[in-house]
Amino acid sequence: MPGITRPALSVAASKAPSQPAKTLSANENLDWHPTSWRSKQLDQDIVYPDEGKLYQALSKINRLPGLVTPAEIERAREDYARGARGEAFFIHGGDCAEAFDECNEEHISAQLRVLLQMSLVIFLGAKIPIVRVGRIAGQYAKPRSKLTEVVDGREYPSFRGDSVNGVALHDRQPNPERLLAAHFHSSLTLNYLRSLNCEQRIFHAAIGELDFHAESIVDDVLRLNAYKFHARIEDVMLASARQGDASAVKSLERLQEAVGSEMLWTSHEALNIPVEEASIRTVLHASTGDLRHYNTSAHMLWIGERTRQLEGAHVEFMRGIRNPIGCKVGPSMQPAELVELLDKLDPHFEDGRVTLITRLGVDNVERFLPALINAVQKSGHCPLWLCDPCHGNGKTTSTGVKTRDFADMFGEIEKCISVHGALGNPLGGLHLELTGDKVTECTGGCIPLAEDGLGAAYKTLCDPRLNAEQSLHLALLVSRRLEGDNLHSHLVSTANPAAKFVPSTPAA
Numbered sequence: 160m161p162g163i164t165r166p167a168l169s170v171a172a173s174k175a176p177s178q179p180a181k182t183l184s185a186n187e188n189l190d191w192h193p194t195s196w197r198s199k200q201l202d203q204d205i206v207y208p209d210e211g212k213l214y215q216a217l218s219k220i221n222r223l224p225g226l227v228t229p230a231e232i233e234r235a236r237e238d239y240a241r242g243a244r245g246e247a248f249f250i251h252g253g254d255c256a257e258a259f260d261e262c263n264e265e266h267i268s269a270q271l272r273v274l275l276q277m278s279l280v281i282f283l284g285a286k287i288p289i290v291r292v293g294r295i296a297g298q299y300a301k302p303r304s305k306l307t308e309v310v311d312g313r314e315y316p317s318f319r320g321d322s323v324n325g326v327a328l329h330d331r332q333p334n335p336e337r338l339l340a341a342h343f344h345s346s347l348t349l350n351y352l353r354s355l356n357c358e359q360r361i362f363h364a365a366i367g368e369l370d371f372h373a374e375s376i377v378d379d380v381l382r383l384n385a386y387k388f389h390a391r392i393e394d395v396m397l398a399s400a401r402q403g404d405a406s407a408v409k410s411l412e413r414l415q416e417a418v419g420s421e422m423l424w425t426s427h428e429a430l431n432i433p434v435e436e437a438s439i440r441t442v443l444h445a446s447t448g449d450l451r452h453y454n455t456s457a458h459m460l461w462i463g464e465r466t467r468q469l470e471g472a473h474v475e476f477m478r479g480i481r482n483p484i485g486c487k488v489g490p491s492m493q494p495a496e497l498v499e500l501l502d503k504l505d506p507h508f509e510d511g512r513v514t515l516i517t518r519l520g521v522d523n524v525e526r527f528l529p530a531l532i533n534a535v536q537k538s539g540h541c542p543l544w545l546c547d548p549c550h551g552n553g554k555t556t557s558t559g560v561k562t563r564d565f566a567d568m569f570g571e572i573e574k575c576i577s578v579h580g581a582l583g584n585p586l587g588g589l590h591l592e593l594t595g596d597k598v599t600e601c602t603g604g605c606i607p608l609a610e611d612g613l614g615a616a617y618k619t620l621c622d623p624r625l626n627a628e629q630s631l632h633l634a635l636l637v638s639r640r641l642e643g644d645n646l647h648s649h650l651v652s653t654a655n656p657a658a659k660f661v662p663s664t665p666a667a
């Protein structure tokens with residue numbers, strides 16, 4: 160569907176100078192402005208019936224404190240640069256679409272806990288620091304394959320995320336008040352995350368719970384592996400205690416440092432550009448004289464597969480912000496197009512400025528990924544490469560339920576690890592739709608969930624998520640794979656639900 164050209168609503172512009180200062184360094188985008196996207200085609204546009212109310216909501220967001228600070232964004236950039244150079248592994252995950260109704264302590268701590276647990280498990284295989292990034296505290300706007308749907312012969316706008324409209328058919332008109340509600344829900348989520356991050360308790364609980372998971376899961380392999388990993392965490396603690404500080408708490412803190420930064424960086428898809436524009440704060444950098452434009456709605460933002468057109472509004476907006484930025488890369492991306500995109504988004508060739516999130520589908524990785532990697536290697540850009548094994552492996556069951564199979568997801572990750580490894584370009588991490596909650600949305604995994612079991616706790620507002628046990632199982636397999644073990648042939652899939660998962664001999 161063709162996008163529209165936005166009228167000149169001026170929100171962020173009120174805080175940013177209309178012309179760049181004369182003393183700009185080479186690092187500045189001279190032809191960029193927080194509003195320059197408005198003259199470009201905006202795909203997946205959200206059309207509000209009342210532009211006046213939209214303007215009021217955007218200017219309120221512009222006046223409210225940002226959710227994150229420029230200093231944090233600078234620290235996140237350093238983590239992304241490390242990841243791009245192969246010095247850290249990223250676990251980027253969370254809900255497909257956050258829900259206002261799930262903005263509660265249980266859901267938020269479950270998200271943080273599962274990401275921490277996955278980090279610990281993958282750290283023990285990859286043996287490099289792990290950086291965690293949540294699809295959290297702002298993942299409230301969705302692109303859709305079809306912008307309308309027909310129910311009982313009547314056409315309605317599709318559900319576009321809680322910041323836009325409601326799931327209920329009577330609530331499908333985009334409502335600008337939801338933008339403010341999203342800002343406040345994001346703020347509460349982030350506030351709670353910051354409190355949890357400050358507490359050692361969540362880290363201890365996450366380790367302790369690896370055993371709990373092992374107890375609660377009937378599958379032999381997960382139980383064995385989780386115990387083994389728990390024992391190895393203790394080994395690492397003992398070793399670091401031996402090296403100096405005798406105190407176990409001290410060594411636990413060291414392990415925490417080794418696993419990665421304490422902060423969970425926040426992220427969401429930058430889909431609704433007017434509200435992203437309203438979140439910009441422009442800062443004059445004292446030592447370089449650069450004007451830096453920080454999008455304070457999240458630490459990291461990404462461009463979706465449906466809105467990554469080279470000449471489109473989303474790419475135009477994103478190229479000017481200082482935050483680490485990402486772009487989804489689907490099977491239609493051409494190698495030359497990818498390099499052109501990087502030239503736009505990363506004109507100064509900065510390590511980790513861009514994260515490429517490939518989502519090719521298990522059967523497409525070997526066909527498309529090598530040429531994409533080769534082209535990027537030749538271009539001189541140094542992006543962080545993540546594998547999103549979710550969005551290329553979607554299926555709809557015969558009863559119309561959206562799902563994904565665990566074996567396809569691990570299959571895509573394995574192939575990405577192999578292709579990246581063969582080209583001397585190690586995979587930098589994973590991008591996953593997951594939840595710490597006990598949902599039944601994806602098939603397969605350690606408790607082989609079949610299609611007829613999906614109805615038990617199918618709660619997602621958009622795409623199916625891995626549940627806590629599936630997420631941990633995936634982390635165990637990835638950890639072993641990064642260590643050199645190949646467990647893929649043992650995977651239980653719904654294609655063969657009776658298959659027994661035979662444990663491999665625990666490594667010494």
Ligand SMILES: O=C[C@H](O)[C@H](O)COP(=O)(O)O
Pocket residue numbers: 255301302303304305550621622
């Ligand atoms: O999260 C990603 C997209 O928004 C989602 O896959 C689109 O789903 P749809 O094909 O049901 O619109």
Ligand SMILES: C=C(OP(=O)(O)O)C(=O)O
Pocket residue numbers: 255302428462463464465487488518550
């Ligand atoms: C919309 C998403 O993915 P993609 O743009 O890759 O389809 C998503 O990550 O939720």
Ligand SMILES: [Mn+2]
Pocket residue numbers: 255256550592621622
């Ligand atoms: Mn999704």
